[in-house]
Amino acid sequence: MPHTALITCSQESEGLLALELRRLLPDCSLVWAADGLMRVECDLAMADLAAIISGKAGRGSIFARHIAPVQVVLPDDASVAQVCNAAMSVCAQIPAGARWNIHVRDSERRAAVESAAESASDPELRSRSDPQVLVSVIRADAYYVGMADAAHCLSTWPGGERRFRKEEARISRAEFKLLEALEVFDLRLPASGMAVDLGAAPGGWTRVLLEHGLDVTAVDPADLDRRLKGHPRLRHVRMTAERFRQDAPACTVVVNDMRMSAEPSANLMASYAYRIEMSARRQGANDANAWLGIMTLKLPERGITSRALLDLIDRCLDILMGAFGRVRARQLFHNRSEVTAVMEGLAQCD
Ligand SMILES: C[S@@+](CC[C@H](N)C(=O)[O-])C[C@H]1O[C@@H](n2cnc3c(N)ncnc32)[C@H](O)[C@@H]1O
Incomplete structure (x- = not known):
């Protein structure tokens, strides 16, 4: 039946x-x-x-x-x-x-x-x-x-439809995307270590990462919310992610909510993976399987068929799979014209 x-x-x-x-x-x-x-x-x-x-x-x-x-x-x-x-x-x-x-x-x-x-x-x-x-x-x-x-x-x-309680301290609506991703993909952020936040302004994701106890390097030419100013575990780098890539530090978490088309954004994440792995090796502190990446793949809103959109997402996931151990993607309740991808572990070290 x-x-x-x-x-x-x-x-x-x-x-x-x-x-x-x-x-x-x-x-x-x-x-x-x-x-x-x-x-x-x-x-x-x-x-x-x-x-x-x-x-x-x-x-x-x-x-x-x-x-x-x-x-x-x-x-x-x-x-x-x-x-x-x-x-x-x-x-x-x-x-x-x-x-x-x-x-x-x-x-x-x-x-x-x-x-x-x-x-x-x-x-x-x-x-x-x-x-x-x-x-x-x-x-x-x-x-x-x-x-x-x-x-x-x-x-x-x-x-x-995952709804979160609105908190006074919330900096941007974007925070809900990160909170929902942690829940839906059943992820646990490390309690310490370095996180890099690409496209961080005004700082919602950065706030969530700081609250978890991580040190955060927030990369964005734009201003962060004034409530984050002077936070002892925060460094704001006022430059594009493309420029900062050369100096990417060893870290265990990279998040990316940049306003950037999906494919170049996925390519940038993959190139960060290689650089982060090299930095980590230089410092002799490489637990590649513990590495976590979370990004939003921004999709075109008009002028593209559903089939072409799925092909675009497939290409992005293929790019990410070349660099990371495990890649998953979902459109979350808080995603608008985008999907969230999660990367665990670095591919080279599996
Ligand atoms: C949707 S906002 C990020 C919101 C943030 N996740 C939050 O929780 O507040 C997108 C950000 O990407 C930044 N951005 C766009 N292109 C960038 C680039 N090439 N490098 C770094 N940041 C970039 C913009 O300046 C903007 O602040």
Whole structure:
């Protein structure tokens, strides 16, 4: 019997997701159920589908943000009682003792469906931040109700929309991109050592790196936010990343959020990798596997087809794979006209 799942992406990336899914899931039926929501029908079990989409079994999808399982489909004019009953029957199957959460994509009926779900499962075990099981009730061209292991859903946030609390100390909205990348790619920044931040101004990423305890060399011709002035572990180098490359210091983290086209930016990261490795060797302190890079690949917003965009991203990832041990990429909730790539380890030393 075929299985159904709903895959979410940003509305601007629908063409890209469709192309990726056709490549990754050639034997599945793919139909848009709503804006940014693709219905997938195939013979794959949820765990296998998740492995393909997340890249555990190959390159994976960059533009999928969330996978919602479907066990019950109701017509889009189903009554509240019908939707609540479906949610209750699914929730009754949550394994005993499992932390769970429910996402309801229907603002009018959210309260009624959530309270029905809680009546059918253990409300004490409902966990919004760390669920083991996710129940979804999604209103699109029909009502879709389902439950899955949270590890198979790509994100435990509704539709992959990771929202952070706004802090007074925040310097730029860009900070959220770095925080989200650390979470989505399950990365741990080292507690000390040197980080280089390319295209650092006004300094949001720099602030996050300093807060983690790293020394930061912030490279940008533009000014940093005045709140960073005089920070004892910060050095601001007022020059372009291309010029600074000659003097790149030995470091364990390089981040790059430069306003620069994706391909030259990827090439620059690769050339930094070689120089950083050489500096590290000179200093006899080379743990190449501990090396971490995070960058945004800025994509053209107009005048390019989805296929050409995917080809461009592929070329960038190939450039990065030539220089780094492991490369992954996703479009995060906080990415606009860009994707985030993460590089772990230096290729030469593997
Ligand atoms: C999107 S902003 C970076 C925001 C930053 N990540 C934050 O969290 O505040 C892009 C920055 O890239 C810088 N930039 C553009 N080209 C550059 C280059 N060739 N070298 C260094 N910085 C560059 C710009 O001056 C700009 O400050």
